[in-house]
Amino acid sequence: MPQLLEWIEWLLSPVVGLINRVLWDYVLTYGLLAVGLYFTVRLRLLQVRRFPHMLTIIRRGTGGDEAGISPFQALCTSLAARVGTGNLAGVAIALSVGGSGALFWMWCTAVLGMATAYAESSLAQLYKVRDANGQYRGGPSYYMTRGLKRRWMGVAFALCLLLTYGLIFSSVHSNAIAQSLHEAFGISPAPIAIGLVLLTAAIIFGGLRKVARFAEWVVPFMSLAYLALAAWVVLTHLPQLPGVIALVLRSAFGLDAAAGGVLGGIAVAMLQGVKRGLYSNEAGMGSAPNVAAAATPVPHHPASQGLVQSLGVFIDTLLICSATGIVILLSGVLGQGGDGVQITQRAMMVFFGQWGVWFTAIALFFFAFTTIVGNYSYAENNLLYLGGGKRMLFALRVAALGVVVWGVYSKVALVWEAADAAMALMASINLVAIVMLSGVVIKLTRDYDRQLSEGKSPTFHIAEYPELGDGVDHEIWKERT
Template sequence: MALPIIDAVLGPPVGLVNSVLWNYVLTYGLLAVGLWFTLRLRGIQLRRFPHMLGLVTRGTHGDSSGISPFQALATSLAARVGTGNLAGVAIALSVGGAGALFWMWCTAVLGMATAYAESSLAQLYKVRDDAGQYRGGPAYYIERGLRMRWLGIAFALSLLLSYGAIFSSVHANAIAQSAGAAFGLGQGTIAVALVVLTAAIIFGGLRSVARFSEWVVPVMALGYLALAAWVVLTNLDRVPGVLALVLRGAFGLDAAAGGALGALTAAMLQGVKRGLYSNEAGMGSAPNIAAAATPVPHHPASQGLVQSLGVFIDTLLVCSATGFVILLAGVPLDAADGVLLTQRAMTVFFGDAGSVFVAIALFFFAFTTILGNYSYAENNLLYLGGGRRGLLVLRLVTLAVVAWGVYSKVQVVWDAADASMAIMSTINLVAILLLSGVVVRLTRDYDAQLRAGRRPEFRIAEHAEIADGVDAEIWLERRG
């Protein structure tokens, strides 16, 4: 009786919030903000792309205050690369057609600039916690950069509700359904295994999550990309036809004259929404882990570039891999269950082993997302003043949510998490727009040092115009 009552009471207002924010404000707002930063920063995601790759290969060591840039990238990818890369892409194709993939690409290119901006700000306004560990993110740059603590608290609470209390159940449920279908495992077995594995990592805190992600995420992503690459290479003669299908679908060219606009709109909306949901650019999630890194070189912009690369990996590589496998398989794009559609595509190329592979991939994608979500929640709990007891409660709640998610699928609860994330994302977009002048100054400083042939280094004493709210001790230090 309780669930129908909850659904009746919460359903309409939650549905209204999601409809307005996701279908209008965020879908177009995130694109507009991405375009704004792309223009203001002179296409930094394109002109500095080779430099991004160099930063990742050099940034493999942290220190007593922060994790390494590579660990920060791996942890943000742990949260980004999840069920959306398997199920979300399939749903986008089934609803919006092949053209949705093109709009996912456009979303990623623009989102790379947004991701750069928010993570650069997170680095600039970071602080040290009581244990000497770097902490930062949207709540911190909203308070310290905009002097609006009340809005920082609103952001932190929204993130805790969505990432800390609910979203892990979504991924646990996906693991349970996939593993149950592929291996015949019971819900009790899956729940116990997930809780034990999750507890073993999150009770070690952020550094434990980062160390795990550093090793597992690259193997997970590279393995999936290698399999998709094999599919593409063995069907290379069909790739031009698939690309043509994507481009025609993106602009509604395959539809009858009267339906062209509708087809274009459907492809655009699905591609944009699924792309944004997957790579999370502009939502304010990844900056929480970006701030925890010791940047290499010692400049806020360098970590912004590293996290910008994360959007490229998530959408332009992993999501594209899923999209090409589905389109090359030629399976009907009418499956309601996204994972089922991806499994059908894999079985075309690998037989029954394809379904098993998707189940394994989904486990790693979803499990690492649970860990990444926890790291974001931990950061915001500490911002709100949660100490050791607060962290213990958060970890126990995370484990309880994981166990509950294996058994339950309460749509109104998940919709509430979507609404919470939409509010969180809207707050973050407003904040980074208001702080866009700071991002421009950071970028110009970084570019000028690169053009001069110097290793970029940021010292706040040389930037008095943006020093208010910045922890001077962190950015007065010289790094060799």
């Protein structure tokens, strides 16, 4: 097994490196921020002015129906995929390579990304369809096909997502789980691989609804427990907090290039912050819209589910990633070596001793495991878009389990580089699509804002927008009686 993996890695490394250099150095680092800024301006700071309303939607949206899961389940499922290795290991990697300033650029990616996440998930809701079982399906492939009338674009995106979420990303999370459990408890790779395969198989063979029910219970618990621990660290070290924030800001603009191992000042900090920010919150990548489309929105309007997914970006990056970053910077372990999750574990050890290492390992296991099953749900959705039947679905599940094993044994550097390359391809296609459909997003937002200002519970009626044509399922969005 190890020799085969080394041969595969030798073949993949040059290709992965080329993709990352071209797309990350010249396209996505600035493109993601530009698209987020574009939607922030066009939507008139929607992520700020509608933030209280997002919380109201979640309180109301706890019940689904026979066609779709609830908005709360959709949020938890998307958080299951978002809140994972990137929140613990990814933040540590960003800080160790890009310096303290990378955290600032993660914040920027999140604030602007909330608008991008709103746009893509609103489009996914608008252009969703019912499958053969009467359940909602949708996502970027669907709005590229039905909204842009470019099926080739939808097929290309679906293939990228199958590769990214169905395969590569699962290896990232299983790799982090293996490192973390070995560091904390000395467990060898073989039992970790066997355990992950058995647990993953038990859930993914149950379909999307089983994934949603699992996420609905696990994600809130694990997120609140982790945030509570980080909050205790911050509250007990408040005098040091202003210095940490100042360090982050100085490093972000290249004014403190020696701190935290910064290799190239502002450019490196921005690259690492944007890259790890996107990997964690997935805004603009086109992943969360797959589960956003599966929800029955409350209120009955595409924009409401866009607001729910925008809140997901806030929770993931501005809360959980920030908690990890500040704990690491307060601990003083940055620059002492180690791979991603090991840095986070050592930081927790500073404040909680060996118990902190154990807690981080357990937290990362739940974060990463829920991400594996959440990612699989995205892959399944796109396989169905491509017309895959029961045999292809079975093959996808087996392949996903095989990649989990590969991740346990693989080298951490190549795993993360492969994830970056796959993510870049997918995000590039999706960003082009949502910018091309930005006029539709604006129309949905104005309709939603108008109804709220009139004191109504917003409801979308397709009959009022005949210009959207036959790309929208009129049965789903017809006036309710």
